Amino acid sequence: MKETEQLDKNYSKKIFISLLLVTLLVVVVISFSFAAFIKTEGGISNTIHSGEITMNYLEKTNGISIENALPTSDEKGMVQLGENEYFDFIVNTKLVGNMKAIYEIAAIKDEASTIPDNEIRLYLEQEKSGTYTKVMKPNNFIPSPKETKIGTPKGAMVLKRVVRKRGKKEIKKEKVTKTIDNYRLRMWLGEDASVGGNKTYTVKINVYGKTE
């Protein structure tokens, strides 16, 4: 009897120690994960803040749809404003704490596209003080040779890379930093493209984000 009791005691002790170790392990892993994204900067007292980031991608308008497209100069393509001749979208970011976020706007080409990449022109603008201004000049579709560090997959084209970081004043005041980035995409058939044969070209816009 005594022996049995002793065995039971030992067993319970083992279970308790195991649970304790597991709990300790979980705490360590979570802390390490957060700690990897914390930086202390000069001027700030020895305080560590855990951060929070929110990103949101919103498609404002219908996609571009141009039928019977004809070769178009860059001068004309950059200003086309007809129905379904441009595509507006928004990227929202919210930063709390001492966080730095990076996002990439990427064009993902539909594999069924039959117009060659070098006959398509892509152009990106961003709204600043109420006016859209160029952030990527007219370019052919140039696929990325490999996946980027931010997550844009191989074969997609990075249109723009943005870094969002909170300033020292904002961090001191413990404010939340919200940013709303409005973008406008245009796409057209390049001036030297050949016409005919009922060909198509389709892209979708994705946004990939990561913290540092």
Place this chain on the structure above:
Amino acid sequence: MQNTDSRNILLSIIGIAILFVAVIGISYAIFMFTGKGMKKNTISTGNISMTYTESDNVIAIDNAVPMSDSAGKLQKEYFDFTVSANINGKAAIDYEIRARRTDYKNNNRLPNNCVNIYLEKEMAGKYKSVLEPKTFIPKDTDLENTYVNKDSMLLYKSTVNSEKNATITDKYRLRIWIKENACSYDRVMTYKLKVDVYSELSKK
């Protein structure tokens, strides 16, 4: 008893491993974002074709004699041709009708100033003048993106427009004759002319 203990230990290790992977996975997932677009941005091409068609009749005047412009405009020897455009989509096409001499190497060629060229276009069922009688004068082109023979003469230029889809056919009639009192010659002379049509997307 020992077997039960061993099994329990093994289960605990597996559970810890699963928990470890889950926590790491969740931790990493929090710090990456993907916003997937749903809207498609599409361009599809249409179709443009230009056709130049010559009639079977050609101008072949043997033993031609000089004549007045009024007589030349009415002579029954003429050359008909057609310029057609088939456009899918909204487009404007500029085209030029040009003529070039093809007998530069011929020692018996009539000089340019000896022959008048006259062009008409069919409008509302009737042929009307678009180039009044004129001798051959090479002129440069207004087309910017098309190679044009610089030794050719501009006879007429026009634009075809399409709002959505259009098939447009323009008919032309060409006449040439030896000008009155322009030249004198003492042997058989020739004059050979060829018509070309050049076109490009309008810049307007």
